[in-house]
Amino acid sequence: MNITASMVKELREKTGAGMMDCKKALQECDGDMEKAIDWLREKGIAKAAKKSGRIAAExxxxxxxxxxTGVVFEVNSETDFVAKNDQFIELLDTIQTVLLAAKPADEAAALxxxxxxxxxxxxxxxxTATIGERISFRRVxxxxxxxxxxxxxYMHMGGKISALVVLKGGNAEVAKDIAMQVASMAPQYISRDHMPQDFIDHEKSIQLEILKNDESLNSKPENVLxxxxxxxxSKSLQDVxxxxxxxFKNPDQKVAQFxxxxxxxxxxxxxYVVGEGIEKREENFAEEVMSQISGK
Incomplete structure (x- = not known):
């Protein structure tokens, strides 16, 4: 498979690994991005996989x-400029009203x-026709x-990130703090008990491979390893x-203690994070201008 510069760039942004390491990882994994992330982690080149996906759509x-009733939803536009448009905001207000009233089961029911x-x-x-950009209702x-x-x-930056939590016990202030924690620290599960076994097994396999590639540990007894x-x-799972x-309000305290x-x-x-998992089309305005000049 042909490994493109954009693929290498994406992998580097996801892992923080060097360009040549990223290219080699993609070659070893036939261009599979997720496998390449794991390959880099196993070699100890990338410290952790970034699970948030490619943040791109506006x-x-x-x-x-x-x-x-609580709702969280996402509406996408082609540009950030349109996302600040009064018509776009009014559209979100309309969507919010009907979602809260009807409580649809999924996106299809919402539409x-x-x-x-x-x-x-x-x-x-x-x-879409009025604003002049493609507007899409993505998820709810x-x-x-x-x-x-x-x-x-909690909504961060006017809606670039939105979080909703439900607590048993506590109060509104505690619930708001936990929503801010979720928005800022991006947990994937409530606790280890809520993680699927295949997710834990996958993380364990990554750590085993890292160990195999660490020559300084070869002489260690099996029980130590x-x-x-x-x-x-345990450290890897704590992060999610x-x-x-x-x-986030007290670095000396875990959320569980709070x-x-x-x-x-x-x-x-x-x-929800805007554009999470959506690949953004790369624009090259210089090439676009030159193509218009040349009539191509």
């Missing part, structure tokens, strides 16, 4: 709460919702809580476990 996320005689899909299509999560539970929500693997695995993360003191427990959380 637009906004939004989190809103009404009674016992079929009635908005003053039109479907939401038609409203978005009309916005509807969360219901019970009366004895508390919502915490096992302890090292478990220690490294909400309750095991360092609390929750215990507040007599609170995390029931669930959702975190």
């Amino acid at each position: 637009g906004l996320t939004r989190v809103a709460v009404e009674g016992n 079929a919702l009635d908005v003053n005689g039109d479907t939401l899909e038609t409203v978005i299509a009309n916005a 999560a509807v969360i219901e809580k019970s009366d004895d539970e508390t919502f915490g929500s 096992k302890g090292i693997v478990e220690g490294r695995l 476990s909400l309750i095991d993360q360092v609390f 929750l215990k003191e507040a007599n609170a427990e995390v029931v669930t959380f959702v975190r």
